[in-house]
Amino acid sequence: MNATDQEQTHADQDRYRNAGLIAGAVVAVATVVLLSLGTSGPLTPLKAMILGAVEGFTEYLPVSSTGHLLIAQRLLGLGEGDAKAAADTYAIAIQIGAILAVVVLYWRRLGQLASGVVGRDTDGRKLLVCLVVAFVPAAVVGVLLGDNIKDRLFGPWPVIAAWLAGGVFLVWWNPRPGRLDLTSLTVRHAAIIGAAQILALWPGMSRSLVTIAAALAIGLSMSAAIEFSFLLGLATLSAATLYDLAKDGQTLLDDYGWRTPLLGGLVAFVTAVIAVRWLVSFLATRPLSIFGWYRIGIAAAAAGLIAIGVI
Numbered sequence: 057m058n059a060t061d062q063e064q065t066h067a068d069q070d071r072y073r074n075a076g077l078i079a080g081a082v083v084a085v086a087t088v089v090l091l092s093l094g095t096s097g098p099l100t101p102l103k104a105m106i107l108g109a110v111e112g113f114t115e116y117l118p119v120s121s122t123g124h125l126l127i128a129q130r131l132l133g134l135g136e137g138d139a140k141a142a143a144d145t146y147a148i149a150i151q152i153g154a155i156l157a158v159v160v161l162y163w164r165r166l167g168q169l170a171s172g173v174v175g176r177d178t179d180g181r182k183l184l185v186c187l188v189v190a191f192v193p194a195a196v197v198g199v200l201l202g203d204n205i206k207d208r209l210f211g212p213w214p215v216i217a218a219w220l221a222g223g224v225f226l227v228w229w230n231p232r233p234g235r236l237d238l239t240s241l242t243v244r245h246a247a248i249i250g251a252a253q254i255l256a257l258w259p260g261m262s263r264s265l266v267t268i269a270a271a272l273a274i275g276l277s278m279s280a281a282i283e284f285s286f287l288l289g290l291a292t293l294s295a296a297t298l299y300d301l302a303k304d305g306q307t308l309l310d311d312y313g314w315r316t317p318l319l320g321g322l323v324a325f326v327t328a329v330i331a332v333r334w335l336v337s338f339l340a341t342r343p344l345s346i347f348g349w350y351r352i353g354i355a356a357a358a359a360g361l362i363a364i365g366v367i
Contacts, residue, residue: 098139099146099312101319103132108150108320112327115154115293116286117335118226118265118347119354122147123215126259127358130212130367141304142311144206148300149308149317151293153324158290161332165287179239183287186241190250190267190284191291197254198296209259212362218260219355226265226348234275238284245274249284253292263289268344278339286332 110128114121125147129135135143159166169187172180198205208214252270256263264285271281301308308317361367 097312097316098134099142099316099320101316103134104146104316104320105323106132107134107147108153108323109327111147111150111320112154112157112324112329113331115151115324115328116158116264116289116332118222118262118268118344119351120215120219120222120260120262120265121151121154123219123260123262124354126210126215127212127361127367131361139311141307144210145300145304145308146312146317146320148297149305150320150324151297153321153326154328155290155293155297156325157328157332158286161329162283162286162290165283183238183241186243186246187284187287187291189243189246190253190288191295193247193250194253194257194292195295198257199299201257205257205259209257212358212367214258215260216355216358216362218258218262219351219358222261222265223348223351223355225269226344226351228348229269230343230345231269231272233272233278233281235277236275237277237280241276241280241284245271245276248274249288253288263292265347279336282336282339 107125107128110124111121114124126135129143129147168177168180169184170180171177172182172184175181249267249270252266253263255261255266267285267288268281271284272278276284358367
């Protein structure tokens with residue numbers, strides 16, 4: 057762990073110290089209110105909270121939230137037949153909670169980006185340009201091939217294959233983080249990370265995995281790679297969520313209402329805050345390979361559940 061990462065880790069820990077408590081208190085109050093209003097439909101409050109927790113804990117870890125949600129939906133009896141559109145839209149909608157987690161935890165950096173827009177921060181403007189460049193490739197491919205990807209890859213076996221491929225890669229690959237920070241990022245670097253993010257359109261591959269791996273490969277420090285992955289995720293998840301809600305938001309409301317999806321989003325928010333704080337601290341001193349072994353294990357477990365007819 058180099059000096060750059062040590063300094064950034066201490067700064068992150070200071071920034072995150074109270075965020076989890078605040079988020080937990082907000083979600084606790086909101087949960088009580090939503091549950092008191094009553095709910096109906098196949099998405100019960102318990103199922104909504106389980107899926108929200110799965111989304112929050114896995115969105116920013118290199119393990120694929122989409123893969124986990126697809127398997128979790130099947131275990132909970134959601135997303136079959138005519139109800140698939142609503143379940144898939146809910147899995148996208150609860151990303152709002154994960155998005156808000158990054159907004160809360162990285163509001164200072166977002167303020168710098170805003171200053172860059174109005175010409176008051178050179179580094180902020182440069183980073184914003186890099187984020188736009190990195191965002192475009194997956195966005196374009198997602199719009200052009202999104203329906204085909206959903207039809208062909210949103211299933212247990214494609215997810216298992218992606219989990220296994222990513223797991224073997226992380227176990228085999230043992231990168232040495234570089235020394236570049238976010239101010240050293242160039243448009244070329246951003247384009248490489250953006251091209252890598254296209255792989256994350258394969259459910260189970262993990263957007264965090266491919267963006268962090270690409271950032272490390274071009275020489276970013278671990279802390280810089282993680283932060284850029286989070287910021288890029290903020291843009292990517294926001295666009296995907298708005299796009300999906302615009303297409304199928306009414307289906308979600310017709311099947312599930314608004315209370316339970318909102319409840320799931322709140323749970324996703326607080327669990328994502330916890331996951332982000334943990335990941336930054338964990339990777340400051342430990343390698344990515346542990347996530348590789350986890351991915352191999354979860355792939356084997358999911359294949360076993362299919363073999364015995366559970367999913």
